[in-house]
Amino acid sequence: MILGGPRSRRSNVDPRWILRARRARTLLADRPHTAALLQFYLSILELQTAVCAPIDVSHWVTTVESPGGGDAPRLQLERLPVNEFSVTFSTFCREMPETAPAPVTHAAGAIAGARAETRVDLLMTLLTGEELATPSGVLGCEPAPLVFLARAFLSPVAETLSALAPTGAAAPAAVCPQCGWPPQVSRLEDESHTQGVRRLVCALCAAAWIFPRGVCPACGVSGEEGLEFHVDEALPHLRVEACKTCRHYLKSVDLRVLGLAEPLVDDLATPELDLWATEQGLEKIAPNLLGL
Ligand SMILES: [Zn+2]
Numbered sequence: 303m304i305l306g307g308p309r310s311r312r313s314n315v316d317p318r319w320i321l322r323a324r325r326a327r328t329l330l331a332d333r334p335h336t337a338a339l340l341q342f343y344l345s346i347l348e349l350q351t352a353v354c355a356p357i358d359v360s361h362w363v364t365t366v367e368s369p370g371g372g373d374a375p376r377l378q379l380e381r382l383p384v385n386e387f388s389v390t391f392s393t394f395c396r397e398m399p400e401t402a403p404a405p406v407t408h409a410a411g412a413i414a415g416a417r418a419e420t421r422v423d424l425l426m427t428l429l430t431g432e433e434l435a436t437p438s439g440v441l442g443c444e445p446a447p448l449v450f451l452a453r454a455f456l457s458p459v460a461e462t463l464s465a466l467a468p469t470g471a472a473a474p475a476a477v478c479p480q481c482g483w484p485p486q487v488s489r490l491e492d493e494s495h496t497q498g499v500r501r502l503v504c505a506l507c508a509a510a511w512i513f514p515r516g517v518c519p520a521c522g523v524s525g526e527e528g529l530e531f532h533v534d535e536a537l538p539h540l541r542v543e544a545c546k547t548c549r550h551y552l553k554s555v556d557l558r559v560l561g562l563a564e565p566l567v568d569d570l571a572t573p574e575l576d577l578w579a580t581e582q583g584l585e586k587i588a589p590n591l592l593g594l
């Protein structure tokens with residue numbers, strides 16, 4: 303491998319995401335059938351680094367911090383002044399890499415050419431969790447690529463705010479205690495006092511929080527009627543955690559088996575497990591960034 307050089311790819315990714323990029327490059331070599339998917343993911347990390355990472359969000363922490371306390375998420379991201387993002391979001395869409403799937407390229411062009419308030423509506427719709435029917439109709443695009451673009455743009459903003467906001471020992475929550483989004487993936491690791499601690503990793507802001515091992519995050523059931531596990535022998539550090547009661551699933555990454563795994567990336571790089579789950583009639587708690 304040729305290292306360094308003035309256009310070393312490593313330097314094109316924000317330091318916070320270096321481990322994700324490194325893991326994606328490793329998996330790209332190890333799992334050639336996912337190469338196109340991972341190449342696209344890497345180019346999105348570079349675009350997020352160029353366009354999203356420079357957005358200074360620090361002065362908005364107090365704007366989005368939840369006044370409440372209690373079990374409410376600490377951040378209310380729908381209070382973000384998304385109208386200030388209109389131009390940057392347009393740039394993000396215009397610079398979508400050529401390797402993007404055709405529906406994403408089409409949607410990116412429509413968003414970049416749309417009126418500012420349409421872009422703002424789309425971003426706000428993602429943050430409030432409302433139906434995408436209106437922006438989808440106005441832009442003449444399917445909802446899925448619109449969700450991808452809005453989420454890829456807003457995730458780094460959410461991740462920055464989530465890291466800046468105070469965290470605390472909340473009760474085990476089924477959704478992210480920072481931003482209220484559902485978990486993307488589960489991870490297992492040993493800690494100094496406890497073996498096999500399970501954390502859920504947020505689908506939007508990437509925060510991780512402790513959650514009981516045997517409990518389904520979607521419906522709260524445990525025991526006989528709760529989770530069952532599916533392992534693919536080619537991927538010993540991964541398993542599908544599927545709930546017998548509500549038929550939802552998410553993947554779990556065991557960092558004790560493979561310490562170099564990056565749960566968000568390993569989830570993206572194993573579409574065969576999602577295919578298997580779909581064939582079983584299971585529904586993912588939260589599709590990942592690439593919609594799998
Ligand atoms: Zn979150």
Ligand SMILES: [Zn+2]
Nearest residue numbers: 518521545548
């Ligand atoms: Zn369940």
